[in-house]
Amino acid sequence: MPGMSLSTSARISPAASRPPRLALRFAIYTGLALVVVGVAMLLVLERDVETRAEQRAVAQTQQVAEATLRRHLQGPDFARPVTLTRQRALDAVFADVVVGGLVRATLYNRRGVVTYSTDHRLIGTSGPPAAFRAVLNGSPDRSEELLGELKVLRTFVPVRLVPGGRPIGGLALAQDYSAIDVQITEAFRHTAAVLFLALLALWASLIPILRRTTAQLHDRNRRLVAQATELEEALAERRRAEETVLQLAAIVESSADAIAGTTVGGKIVSWNSGAERLFGYTADEMIGQEVALLVPGDRIHELESVARRVNAGESIEEHQTRGLRKDGTEVDVSLTVSPIRDARRQVTGTAVIARDITHMKRQQSQLQALLAKERVARTDAEAAQQALAEQNERLRELDRLKDEFISLVSHELRTPLTSIRGYLELLLDGGVGELSDDQVRFLAVVDRNSRRLMHLVGDLLFLAQIEAGKLALELGEVDLDHLVEECVEAAKPFADEKGIELTANVERMPSMIGDRSRLGQVLDNLVSNALKFTNEGGSVSIRISAHDGEAVVEVEDNGIGIAPEEQGQLFDRFFRSSEATERAIPGTGLGLTIAQAIVERHEGAIEVESAPGKGTTMRVRLPVRSSVTSEVAA
Amino acid sequence: MTLLPVVLIADDDPDILELVALTLERDGYEVVQARSGEEALRLADERDPHLAVLDLMMPGMDGCEVTRRLRAAENGRRLPILILSAFAEDRQAARALDAGADAYMRKPFSPRELLAKAGSMILDQRPRSRLAT
Numbered sequence: 127m128p129g130m131s132l133s134t135s136a137r138i139s140p141a142a143s144r145p146p147r148l149a150l151r152f153a154i155y156t157g158l159a160l161v162v163v164g165v166a167m168l169l170v171l172e173r174d175v176e177t178r179a180e181q182r183a184v185a186q187t188q189q190v191a192e193a194t195l196r197r198h199l200q201g202p203d204f205a206r207p208v209t210l211t212r213q214r215a216l217d218a219v220f221a222d223v224v225v226g227g228l229v230r231a232t233l234y235n236r237r238g239v240v241t242y243s244t245d246h247r248l249i250g251t252s253g254p255p256a257a258f259r260a261v262l263n264g265s266p267d268r269s270e271e272l273l274g275e276l277k278v279l280r281t282f283v284p285v286r287l288v289p290g291g292r293p294i295g296g297l298a299l300a301q302d303y304s305a306i307d308v309q310i311t312e313a314f315r316h317t318a319a320v321l322f323l324a325l326l327a328l329w330a331s332l333i334p335i336l337r338r339t340t341a342q343l344h345d346r347n348r349r350l351v352a353q354a355t356e357l358e359e360a361l362a363e364r365r366r367a368e369e370t371v372l373q374l375a376a377i378v379e380s381s382a383d384a385i386a387g388t389t390v391g392g393k394i395v396s397w398n399s400g401a402e403r404l405f406g407y408t409a410d411e412m413i414g415q416e417v418a419l420l421v422p423g424d425r426i427h428e429l430e431s432v433a434r435r436v437n438a439g440e441s442i443e444e445h446q447t448r449g450l451r452k453d454g455t456e457v458d459v460s461l462t463v464s465p466i467r468d469a470r471r472q473v474t475g476t477a478v479i480a481r482d483i484t485h486m487k488r489q490q491s492q493l494q495a496l497l498a499k500e501r502v503a504r505t506d507a508e509a510a511q512q513a514l515a516e517q518n519e520r521l522r523e524l525d526r527l528k529d530e531f532i533s534l535v536s537h538e539l540r541t542p543l544t545s546i547r548g549y550l551e552l553l554l555d556g557g558v559g560e561l562s563d564d565q566v567r568f569l570a571v572v573d574r575n576s577r578r579l580m581h582l583v584g585d586l587l588f589l590a591q592i593e594a595g596k597l598a599l600e601l602g603e604v605d606l607d608h609l610v611e612e613c614v615e616a617a618k619p620f621a622d623e624k625g626i627e628l629t630a631n632v633e634r635m636p637s638m639i640g641d642r643s644r645l646g647q648v649l650d651n652l653v654s655n656a657l658k659f660t661n662e663g664g665s666v667s668i669r670i671s672a673h674d675g676e677a678v679v680e681v682e683d684n685g686i687g688i689a690p691e692e693q694g695q696l697f698d699r700f701f702r703s704s705e706a707t708e709r710a711i712p713g714t715g716l717g718l719t720i721a722q723a724i725v726e727r728h729e730g731a732i733e734v735e736s737a738p739g740k741g742t743t744m745r746v747r748l749p750v751r752s753s754v755t756s757e758v759a760a
Numbered sequence: 761m762t763l764l765p766v767v768l769i770a771d772d773d774p775d776i777l778e779l780v781a782l783t784l785e786r787d788g789y790e791v792v793q794a795r796s797g798e799e800a801l802r803l804a805d806e807r808d809p810h811l812a813v814l815d816l817m818m819p820g821m822d823g824c825e826v827t828r829r830l831r832a833a834e835n836g837r838r839l840p841i842l843i844l845s846a847f848a849e850d851r852q853a854a855r856a857l858d859a860g861a862d863a864y865m866r867k868p869f870s871p872r873e874l875l876a877k878a879g880s881m882i883l884d885q886r887p888r889s890r891l892a893t
Binding site for chain 2: 533536537538540541543544545546547548549551552555557580584587598
């Protein structure tokens with residue numbers, strides 16, 4: 127039956143949705159069956175009809191013989207061949223006999239001799255002995271035979287003188303078979319018509335039954351299809367459910383977390399591999415065991431509280447506690463415990479998920495430690511900052527005090543010097559009387575040393591400014607070539623005095639930005655150094671040139687030179703070369719320190735090349751385009 | 761007989777006071793000496809000098825304060841004031857000029873330079889006073 131297949135839910139029979147066609151099909155089937163039955167019956171009836179028609183023909187013949195011919199036939203007609211007179215009389219009798227299609231009538235005597243025939247030629251001949259003998263025994267006989275070309279039905283009946291008496295002869299009537307055939311056909315048609323009507327009636331009466339039956343069948347079919355569909359859906363549902371269950375089981379199994387199910391009473395019913403890893407118990411060991419086995423003794427009260435809450439339907443999320451492993455060690459875990467409910471919402475167990483948070487705990491404590499450290503560090507930093515601020519304040523104050531101190535020291539040194547130099551000049555002017563030569567010579571010593579002291583005070587003050595980072599510049603355009611010329615001009619008398627050849631090799635230079643008087647101070651210092659450390663008859667030359675955006679000033683002498691081991695200290699404060707000390711060459715040891723500071727303040731550099739006994743070259747490099755500013759950076 | 765220009769000098773150091781006085785007197789000025797700021801103010805009021813040469817750092821009232829007070833007084837407004845100080849730093853010079861001084865000279869000083877400065881400051885006063893009246 128289509129639609130009953132369970133393999134696919136989509137194949138539902140179209141007939142189920144169209145019952146009239148089913149009924150029609152049934153009607154056609156039953157109709158065809160009835161037609162077959164009818165035809166079969168007709169085939170059976172045909173013979174019967176034929177037989178009955180022939181019997182009727184025999185009966186008719188007998189009747190004719192009984193009713194009509196017996197009155198006209200006489201005993202002698204069956205004794206011997208009739209006379210001509212009788213012959214004619216019998217011809218008349220048979221001519222009147224009303225038997226359909228009578229072709230020939232023949233009379234036989236007991237010996238089988240034809241006593242009369244409508245075919246006169248047969249009179250006196252013998253008839254067929256077999257049929258004749260049966261007829262003489264009282265049974266009529268009929269047979270089909272050909273008479274010439276005509277198919278005839280020959281009816282042979284016995285003729286008796288008295289009813290029930292011995293037949294005295296026989297009467298044979300040959301009828302044209304086609305006459306009987308007509309009868310047979312008519313009878314057959316009649317029968318067929320009756321049969322057809324009967325079957326039609328039967329079939330018609332079957333239709334409502336068929337309809338009802340097919341409707342019932344259809345309903346049943348539909349119900350079955352529906353049931354099948356339901357069943358199929360239920361099966362699919364179940365398959366899906368099974369798949370889901372398998373999937374869930376796989377997920378649970380593959381979870382890194384420990385997942386276990388327990389009964390309401392706390393008996394473990396499921397145990398995944400995560401749980402095996404976390405607690406060290408295998409599923410076989412744990413299933414059926416009490417969950418309390420996994421709880422350290424001092425945490426049992428927590429378990430009781432958790433169990434009470436979950437059994438009451440509450441879910442507990444990420445409860446941090448400690449679990450007990452098989453080996454007796456404890457582990458930090460985060461528990462998520464939820465009730466498992468059946469279809470009626472009754473709590474039937476609990477699902478427990480335990481996550482190993484050892485790592486997290488460690489990180490947390492590390493973080494806490496770090497935070498604590500950071501807090502301490504911050505406090506320290508704040509304290510340090512505070513201290514630094516205070517120190518800064520103190521330093522500023524100290525700085526201010528130092529400035530003030532230097533200023534005051536300078537002031538207090540200059541004040542007596544003022545008197546010394548002032549009165550010295552008054553004396554030397556001669557305004558207070560003539561001085562002897564010795565007096566003048568001695569006063570000159572006082573003068574020279576007071577000047578030196580003045581210089582020292584000035585240098586110290588300048589150095590203090592430099593060290594405080596407070597060397598301020600008065601910036602302007604400086605023509606180095608002019609500056610060099612001025613310097614040479616100023617130093618000329620001293621050079622001449624010492625018998626040193628002082629030359630300048632000056633090329634025209636672009637002007638640069640700088641502090642003219644400070645740069646002049648540098649040149650004066652270098653030239654006076656060169657003159658101081660060069661013996662009589664020596665030479666000092668100044669060269670100035672421009673290279674790659676730099677102005678280079680070189681002061682070269684062929685003086686006593688500087689020992690290599692002392693060259694590194696040349697720019698140190700108060701450093702004086704051993705030669706200078708030995709030869710009592712005057713100086714404070716501050717000149718080059720100051721010169722270097724001024725040059726560096728101009729973003730330049732100062733360097734030395736020297737060989738003892740050969741001479742010294744001091745070289746100053748100054749950028750022509752510098753970003754030098756007049757104020758000192760704070 | 762010509763009337764000598766009067767120069768008021770103030771300094772707490774007597775040696776320097778005498779040195780300045782000698783220098784100026786030799787060049788023909790009449791010198792009025794004060795040993796303190798207060799005394800300088802009093803003498804300025806009494807003698808109405810043509811020039812004041814003041815030390816900066818004096819106990820009590822310093823040169824700047826004296827300058828301010830002189831400038832505040834009626835007869836001190838046009839008085840040329842020269843500050844003569846052993847402070848070498850520019851900021852001290854600036855402080856003195858801010859207070860109202862006309863010039864700043866560092867100690868130790870050159871007598872010639874002092875005389876030249878004094879002469880020019882007294883001469884300068886005249887056109888200024890004319891303008892003022």
